[in-house]
Amino acid sequence: MEEILIISNYYPPEKGAAANRIEQLALKLYQNSYKVSVICPLANYPKGALFPEYKGKFSVTEKRDNITIKRLWIYPSVSKNIFIRSISVLSFSLSLFIFLLFKKTPQKVIVQSPPLLLSFLSIFVISLKNKKIILNISDLWPMAAIELNALKKGSLSHKFSLFLECYIYKKATLIIGQSTEIITHVHSIFPKKDAFLYRNFPDHNVSKIELIGEKDETIRIFYAGLLGIAQGVFELCQKIDITGLNIELHLFGDGSEKNQIEALISSKNDLKIYFHGMQERKALHETLKSFDIAIVPLKTRIYGSVPSKIFEYSSLGFPILYFGGGEGETIVHEHNLGWVVPVGNYKDLNEKLNTISTKPKSELNEKKKEIFKEAQKAFNLDYQMKMLIKKEVF
Structure with missing residues:
Protein backbone atom coordinates (compact mmCIF):
# COMPACT_ATOMS: atom_id res chain seq x y z
CA MET A 1 0.00 0.00 0.00
CA GLU A 2 1.52 3.32 -1.11
CA GLU A 3 1.94 5.94 1.61
CA ILE A 4 0.86 9.57 1.36
CA LEU A 5 0.98 12.38 3.94
CA ILE A 6 -1.42 15.34 4.16
CA ILE A 7 -0.40 18.53 5.99
CA SER A 8 -3.34 20.72 6.97
CA ASN A 9 -4.24 23.44 9.43
CA TYR A 10 -7.68 21.85 10.00
CA TYR A 11 -9.04 18.35 10.56
CA PRO A 12 -12.07 16.84 12.33
CA PRO A 13 -13.29 16.81 15.03
CA GLU A 14 -12.90 20.48 14.08
CA LYS A 15 -15.93 21.87 12.26
CA GLY A 16 -16.31 23.65 8.95
CA ALA A 17 -15.71 23.26 5.24
CA ALA A 18 -11.89 23.23 5.50
CA ALA A 19 -11.79 20.32 7.98
CA ASN A 20 -14.46 18.39 6.05
CA ARG A 21 -12.64 18.93 2.76
CA ILE A 22 -9.32 17.54 4.03
CA GLU A 23 -10.97 14.59 5.77
CA GLN A 24 -12.80 13.74 2.56
CA LEU A 25 -9.56 13.85 0.58
CA ALA A 26 -7.89 11.56 3.12
CA LEU A 27 -10.77 9.07 3.11
CA LYS A 28 -10.96 8.95 -0.68
CA LEU A 29 -7.23 8.29 -0.95
CA TYR A 30 -7.58 5.50 1.62
CA GLN A 31 -10.48 3.99 -0.35
CA ASN A 32 -8.18 4.01 -3.38
CA SER A 33 -5.55 1.88 -1.59
CA TYR A 34 -3.29 4.56 -0.12
CA LYS A 35 -1.97 4.44 3.41
CA VAL A 36 -2.86 7.95 4.58
CA SER A 37 -1.51 10.01 7.46
CA VAL A 38 -2.31 13.60 8.42
CA ILE A 39 -0.35 16.24 10.34
CA CYS A 40 -2.45 19.02 11.86
CA PRO A 41 -2.69 21.13 15.05
CA LEU A 42 -4.37 19.97 18.24
CA ALA A 43 -8.07 20.51 17.51
CA ASN A 44 -9.14 24.07 18.39
CA TYR A 45 -11.18 25.51 15.50
CA PRO A 46 -13.46 27.52 15.26
CA LYS A 47 -13.53 28.64 18.91
CA GLY A 48 -9.78 29.20 19.19
CA ALA A 49 -9.54 26.99 22.29
CA LEU A 50 -8.27 23.42 22.56
CA PHE A 51 -11.00 20.79 22.54
CA PRO A 52 -11.28 19.21 26.03
CA GLU A 53 -9.71 15.90 24.97
CA TYR A 54 -6.52 17.70 23.82
CA LYS A 55 -5.99 20.09 26.73
CA GLY A 56 -2.69 19.71 28.56
CA LYS A 57 -1.13 17.70 25.72
CA PHE A 58 1.86 18.61 23.59
CA SER A 59 1.10 16.16 20.78
CA VAL A 60 -1.33 13.33 20.07
CA THR A 61 -1.24 10.42 17.63
CA GLU A 62 -4.58 8.78 16.91
CA LYS A 63 -6.53 6.74 14.37
CA ARG A 64 -9.73 8.07 12.85
CA ASP A 65 -11.51 6.02 10.18
CA ASN A 66 -8.25 4.23 9.25
CA ILE A 67 -6.38 7.54 8.89
CA THR A 68 -3.35 8.08 11.17
CA ILE A 69 -3.45 11.61 12.57
CA LYS A 70 -0.53 13.36 14.24
CA ARG A 71 -1.70 16.45 16.12
CA LEU A 72 0.98 18.94 17.12
CA TRP A 73 1.07 21.70 19.72
CA ILE A 74 -0.46 25.07 18.95
CA TYR A 75 -1.18 28.19 20.96
CA PRO A 76 -4.79 28.54 19.79
CA SER A 77 -6.49 31.88 19.23
CA VAL A 78 -9.15 33.56 17.12
CA SER A 79 -8.30 36.97 18.56
CA LYS A 80 -8.72 39.98 16.27
CA ASN A 81 -5.39 41.23 17.64
CA ILE A 82 -2.91 40.60 14.82
CA PHE A 83 -0.02 40.10 17.27
CA ILE A 84 -1.84 37.35 19.17
CA ARG A 85 -3.01 35.72 15.93
CA SER A 86 0.57 35.79 14.64
CA ILE A 87 1.80 34.02 17.78
CA SER A 88 -0.83 31.34 17.21
CA VAL A 89 0.25 30.76 13.60
CA LEU A 90 3.93 30.77 14.54
CA SER A 91 3.40 28.28 17.38
CA PHE A 92 2.09 25.55 15.07
CA SER A 93 4.58 26.57 12.38
CA LEU A 94 7.42 25.89 14.81
CA SER A 95 5.95 22.53 15.88
CA LEU A 96 5.47 21.52 12.26
CA PHE A 97 8.92 22.66 11.17
CA ILE A 98 10.67 20.63 13.88
CA PHE A 99 8.51 17.56 13.23
CA LEU A 100 9.13 17.56 9.47
CA LEU A 101 12.84 18.23 9.90
CA PHE A 102 13.52 15.25 12.14
CA LYS A 103 10.79 12.72 11.32
CA LYS A 104 10.63 10.36 8.37
CA THR A 105 8.03 11.37 5.79
CA PRO A 106 6.47 9.39 2.89
CA GLN A 107 7.61 9.98 -0.67
CA LYS A 108 4.36 11.78 -1.51
CA VAL A 109 3.12 14.76 0.52
CA ILE A 110 0.00 16.90 0.04
CA VAL A 111 0.36 20.40 1.46
CA GLN A 112 -2.73 22.53 2.05
CA SER A 113 -2.63 26.26 1.26
CA PRO A 114 -3.53 28.66 2.78
CA PRO A 115 -2.18 29.39 5.40
CA LEU A 116 0.83 30.58 3.38
CA LEU A 117 3.38 30.43 6.19
CA LEU A 118 2.55 26.81 7.02
CA SER A 119 2.65 25.74 3.39
CA PHE A 120 5.94 27.61 2.91
CA LEU A 121 7.64 25.92 5.88
CA SER A 122 6.26 22.51 4.91
CA ILE A 123 7.44 22.79 1.33
CA PHE A 124 10.82 24.23 2.37
CA VAL A 125 11.60 21.18 4.53
CA ILE A 126 10.00 18.57 2.24
CA SER A 127 11.85 19.90 -0.82
CA LEU A 128 15.14 19.33 1.04
CA LYS A 129 14.12 15.67 1.36
CA ASN A 130 13.40 15.41 -2.38
CA LYS A 131 9.76 14.31 -1.97
CA LYS A 132 6.87 14.66 -4.39
CA ILE A 133 4.98 17.78 -3.27
CA ILE A 134 1.30 18.12 -4.19
CA LEU A 135 0.15 21.64 -3.34
CA ASN A 136 -3.60 21.80 -2.67
CA ILE A 137 -4.81 25.40 -3.10
CA SER A 138 -8.28 26.19 -1.78
CA ASP A 139 -8.00 30.01 -1.82
CA LEU A 140 -5.60 32.46 -3.45
CA TRP A 141 -3.56 34.26 -0.81
CA PRO A 142 -2.53 37.05 -0.56
CA MET A 143 -4.99 38.07 -3.31
CA ALA A 144 -8.03 37.10 -1.20
CA ALA A 145 -6.64 39.01 1.80
CA ILE A 146 -6.42 42.16 -0.32
CA GLU A 147 -10.01 41.73 -1.55
CA LEU A 148 -11.20 41.23 2.04
CA ASN A 149 -9.26 44.32 3.20
CA ALA A 150 -7.32 42.11 5.60
CA LEU A 151 -4.03 43.16 3.96
CA LYS A 152 -2.94 46.46 2.44
CA LYS A 153 -1.71 46.23 -1.14
CA GLY A 154 1.95 47.14 -1.46
CA SER A 155 2.62 46.82 2.27
CA LEU A 156 5.59 44.91 3.65
CA SER A 157 3.27 42.08 4.71
CA HIS A 158 1.81 41.95 1.23
CA LYS A 159 5.23 41.78 -0.42
CA PHE A 160 6.34 39.06 2.00
CA SER A 161 3.16 37.08 1.27
CA LEU A 162 3.78 37.37 -2.47
CA PHE A 163 7.27 35.95 -1.92
CA LEU A 164 5.81 32.99 0.02
CA GLU A 165 3.19 32.41 -2.67
CA CYS A 166 5.74 32.43 -5.49
CA TYR A 167 8.04 30.09 -3.56
CA ILE A 168 5.43 27.42 -2.86
CA TYR A 169 4.19 27.43 -6.48
CA LYS A 170 7.74 27.11 -7.76
CA LYS A 171 8.79 24.30 -5.41
CA ALA A 172 5.60 22.22 -5.69
CA THR A 173 5.92 19.20 -7.96
CA LEU A 174 2.37 19.82 -9.11
CA ILE A 175 -0.69 21.77 -7.99
CA ILE A 176 -4.34 20.93 -7.47
CA GLY A 177 -6.69 23.91 -7.31
CA GLN A 178 -10.35 24.06 -6.38
CA SER A 179 -11.41 26.46 -9.12
CA THR A 180 -10.48 27.20 -12.70
CA GLU A 181 -9.54 30.71 -11.54
CA ILE A 182 -6.92 29.23 -9.22
CA ILE A 183 -5.44 27.21 -12.10
CA THR A 184 -5.43 30.33 -14.31
CA HIS A 185 -3.66 32.35 -11.60
CA VAL A 186 -0.97 29.69 -11.09
CA HIS A 187 -0.32 29.55 -14.84
CA SER A 188 -0.05 33.35 -14.98
CA ILE A 189 3.03 33.02 -12.71
CA PHE A 190 4.37 29.62 -13.81
CA PRO A 191 2.88 28.81 -17.25
CA LYS A 192 4.46 25.33 -17.43
CA LYS A 193 3.51 24.17 -13.92
CA ASP A 194 1.38 21.01 -13.88
CA ALA A 195 -1.93 22.09 -12.35
CA PHE A 196 -5.21 20.16 -12.09
CA LEU A 197 -8.76 21.06 -11.11
CA TYR A 198 -9.91 19.36 -7.90
CA ARG A 199 -13.41 20.45 -6.87
CA ASN A 200 -14.74 20.19 -3.32
CA PHE A 201 -17.37 17.62 -4.24
CA PRO A 202 -19.10 15.95 -1.28
CA ASP A 203 -19.43 12.23 -0.63
CA HIS A 204 -22.81 11.88 1.07
CA ASN A 205 -23.50 8.28 -0.03
CA VAL A 206 -27.11 9.29 -0.64
CA SER A 207 -28.75 7.49 -3.55
CA LYS A 208 -32.14 9.16 -3.36
CA ILE A 209 -33.54 12.41 -2.08
CA GLU A 210 -35.57 12.31 1.12
CA LEU A 211 -38.14 15.07 1.52
CA ILE A 212 -39.75 15.76 4.88
CA GLY A 213 -42.55 18.26 4.58
CA GLU A 214 -43.80 20.55 7.33
CA LYS A 215 -47.53 21.00 7.93
CA ASP A 216 -47.38 24.71 7.07
CA GLU A 217 -46.25 26.25 3.78
CA THR A 218 -43.53 28.45 5.29
Missing part, protein backbone atom coordinates in the same frame (compact mmCIF):
# COMPACT_ATOMS: atom_id res chain seq x y z
CA ILE A 219 -40.41 28.43 3.14
CA ARG A 220 -37.37 27.75 5.31
CA ILE A 221 -34.08 29.11 4.01
CA PHE A 222 -30.90 28.14 5.85
CA TYR A 223 -27.27 29.12 6.10
CA ALA A 224 -24.90 26.53 7.56
CA GLY A 225 -21.20 27.22 8.00
CA LEU A 226 -18.61 29.63 9.29
CA LEU A 227 -19.88 32.91 10.71
CA GLY A 228 -16.82 34.92 9.71
CA ILE A 229 -15.91 38.16 7.99
CA ALA A 230 -15.70 36.63 4.49
CA GLN A 231 -19.26 35.24 4.64
CA GLY A 232 -20.89 38.46 5.84
CA VAL A 233 -23.77 36.69 7.59
CA PHE A 234 -24.19 39.46 10.19
CA GLU A 235 -24.65 42.03 7.41
CA LEU A 236 -27.06 39.64 5.72
CA CYS A 237 -29.14 39.50 8.91
CA GLN A 238 -29.16 43.30 9.07
CA LYS A 239 -30.19 43.93 5.47
CA ILE A 240 -32.40 40.99 4.55
CA ASP A 241 -36.08 41.93 4.50
CA ILE A 242 -38.47 39.01 4.93
CA THR A 243 -41.06 40.83 7.03
CA GLY A 244 -44.47 39.96 5.68
CA LEU A 245 -43.07 37.20 3.46
CA ASN A 246 -43.76 33.48 3.73
CA ILE A 247 -40.08 32.93 4.58
CA GLU A 248 -37.88 32.18 7.59
CA LEU A 249 -34.08 32.33 7.74
CA HIS A 250 -32.32 29.72 9.91
CA LEU A 251 -28.62 29.91 10.79
CA PHE A 252 -26.30 27.07 11.81
CA GLY A 253 -22.63 27.55 12.65
CA ASP A 254 -20.05 29.35 14.71
CA GLY A 255 -17.41 32.01 14.23
CA SER A 256 -16.36 35.57 14.95
CA GLU A 257 -19.78 37.10 14.10
CA LYS A 258 -21.77 34.73 16.29
CA ASN A 259 -22.23 37.11 19.24
CA GLN A 260 -23.28 40.00 16.98
CA ILE A 261 -25.84 37.81 15.24
CA GLU A 262 -27.29 36.52 18.52
CA ALA A 263 -27.50 40.06 19.89
CA LEU A 264 -29.28 41.31 16.76
CA ILE A 265 -31.82 38.47 16.84
CA SER A 266 -32.56 38.93 20.53
CA SER A 267 -33.02 42.71 20.11
CA LYS A 268 -35.72 42.36 17.44
CA ASN A 269 -38.65 39.98 17.64
CA ASP A 270 -39.94 40.44 14.09
CA LEU A 271 -36.84 39.41 12.10
CA LYS A 272 -37.94 35.80 11.50
CA ILE A 273 -34.28 34.81 11.80
CA TYR A 274 -33.39 31.85 14.03
CA PHE A 275 -29.95 30.82 15.25
CA HIS A 276 -29.34 27.13 16.10
CA GLY A 277 -25.60 27.09 16.85
CA MET A 278 -23.12 24.50 15.58
CA GLN A 279 -24.17 20.93 14.83
CA GLU A 280 -22.25 17.84 13.79
CA ARG A 281 -22.37 17.33 10.03
CA LYS A 282 -24.52 14.18 10.07
CA ALA A 283 -26.90 15.63 12.65
CA LEU A 284 -27.13 18.84 10.63
CA HIS A 285 -28.05 16.94 7.47
CA GLU A 286 -30.86 15.19 9.37
CA THR A 287 -32.11 18.53 10.71
CA LEU A 288 -32.06 20.10 7.25
CA LYS A 289 -34.34 17.50 5.66
CA SER A 290 -37.36 19.66 6.45
CA PHE A 291 -35.76 22.83 5.03
CA ASP A 292 -36.19 24.21 1.52
CA ILE A 293 -33.37 26.43 0.21
CA ALA A 294 -29.67 26.93 1.04
CA ILE A 295 -28.33 30.48 0.92
CA VAL A 296 -24.62 30.81 0.10
CA PRO A 297 -23.31 34.36 0.69
CA LEU A 298 -19.91 36.02 0.43
CA LYS A 299 -19.27 39.57 1.61
CA THR A 300 -17.27 40.35 -1.51
CA ARG A 301 -16.38 38.60 -4.76
CA ILE A 302 -13.13 36.72 -4.04
CA TYR A 303 -11.16 35.66 -7.11
CA GLY A 304 -10.43 31.93 -7.06
CA SER A 305 -12.95 31.07 -4.34
CA VAL A 306 -15.83 28.69 -4.99
CA PRO A 307 -17.78 27.98 -1.78
CA SER A 308 -17.99 24.22 -1.22
CA LYS A 309 -21.54 24.78 0.07
CA ILE A 310 -22.70 24.95 -3.55
CA PHE A 311 -21.68 21.32 -4.04
CA GLU A 312 -22.48 20.24 -0.47
CA TYR A 313 -26.13 21.29 -0.48
CA SER A 314 -27.08 20.84 -4.13
CA SER A 315 -25.91 17.23 -3.71
CA LEU A 316 -28.53 16.89 -0.99
CA GLY A 317 -31.15 18.35 -3.33
CA PHE A 318 -31.34 21.90 -2.01
CA PRO A 319 -31.86 24.79 -4.42
CA ILE A 320 -29.04 27.32 -3.98
CA LEU A 321 -29.61 31.04 -3.46
CA TYR A 322 -26.10 32.19 -4.38
CA PHE A 323 -24.96 35.62 -3.27
CA GLY A 324 -21.20 35.58 -3.77
CA GLY A 325 -20.14 36.42 -7.33
CA GLY A 326 -17.27 34.87 -9.30
CA GLU A 327 -16.99 31.30 -10.52
CA GLY A 328 -19.75 30.16 -8.16
CA GLU A 329 -22.27 32.15 -10.22
CA THR A 330 -21.24 30.28 -13.36
CA ILE A 331 -21.64 26.89 -11.65
CA VAL A 332 -25.12 27.72 -10.32
CA HIS A 333 -26.18 29.04 -13.75
CA GLU A 334 -24.68 26.19 -15.82
CA HIS A 335 -26.23 23.44 -13.69
CA ASN A 336 -29.51 25.27 -13.02
CA LEU A 337 -29.08 24.94 -9.26
CA GLY A 338 -31.23 27.88 -8.16
CA TRP A 339 -30.94 31.65 -8.08
CA VAL A 340 -28.02 34.06 -8.41
CA VAL A 341 -27.85 37.51 -6.83
CA PRO A 342 -25.01 39.97 -7.63
CA VAL A 343 -22.65 40.09 -4.65
CA GLY A 344 -23.56 42.90 -2.24
CA ASN A 345 -26.82 43.76 -4.02
CA TYR A 346 -29.35 43.52 -1.19
CA LYS A 347 -32.07 45.21 -3.25
CA ASP A 348 -31.90 42.39 -5.78
CA LEU A 349 -31.66 39.81 -2.97
CA ASN A 350 -34.85 41.06 -1.34
CA GLU A 351 -36.62 41.10 -4.72
CA LYS A 352 -35.58 37.48 -5.30
CA LEU A 353 -36.84 36.55 -1.82
CA ASN A 354 -40.14 38.23 -2.57
CA THR A 355 -40.48 36.08 -5.71
CA ILE A 356 -39.42 32.89 -3.91
CA SER A 357 -41.98 33.50 -1.15
CA THR A 358 -44.85 33.11 -3.66
CA LYS A 359 -43.76 29.62 -4.75
CA PRO A 360 -45.74 26.65 -3.41
CA LYS A 361 -43.86 23.90 -1.61
CA SER A 362 -44.83 21.45 -4.34
CA GLU A 363 -42.89 23.50 -6.91
CA LEU A 364 -39.85 23.71 -4.62
CA ASN A 365 -39.97 19.96 -4.04
CA GLU A 366 -39.91 19.31 -7.78
CA LYS A 367 -36.95 21.68 -8.08
CA LYS A 368 -35.19 19.73 -5.31
CA LYS A 369 -35.58 16.49 -7.25
CA GLU A 370 -34.15 18.05 -10.43
CA ILE A 371 -31.18 19.57 -8.57
CA PHE A 372 -30.44 16.32 -6.74
CA LYS A 373 -30.38 14.43 -10.04
CA GLU A 374 -28.09 17.01 -11.67
CA ALA A 375 -25.69 17.12 -8.72
CA GLN A 376 -25.41 13.32 -8.58
CA LYS A 377 -24.31 13.36 -12.21
CA ALA A 378 -22.12 16.50 -12.29
CA PHE A 379 -20.45 16.50 -8.85
CA ASN A 380 -19.11 12.96 -8.59
CA LEU A 381 -16.16 12.77 -6.20
CA ASP A 382 -15.32 9.14 -6.94
CA TYR A 383 -15.05 9.79 -10.67
CA GLN A 384 -12.95 12.92 -10.07
CA MET A 385 -10.55 11.05 -7.78
CA LYS A 386 -10.13 8.13 -10.17
CA MET A 387 -9.34 10.52 -13.05
CA LEU A 388 -6.69 12.32 -11.00
CA ILE A 389 -5.13 9.03 -9.90
CA LYS A 390 -5.13 7.89 -13.53
CA LYS A 391 -3.21 11.08 -14.41
CA GLU A 392 -0.70 10.21 -11.64
CA VAL A 393 -1.52 13.34 -9.63
CA PHE A 394 -1.38 11.39 -6.35
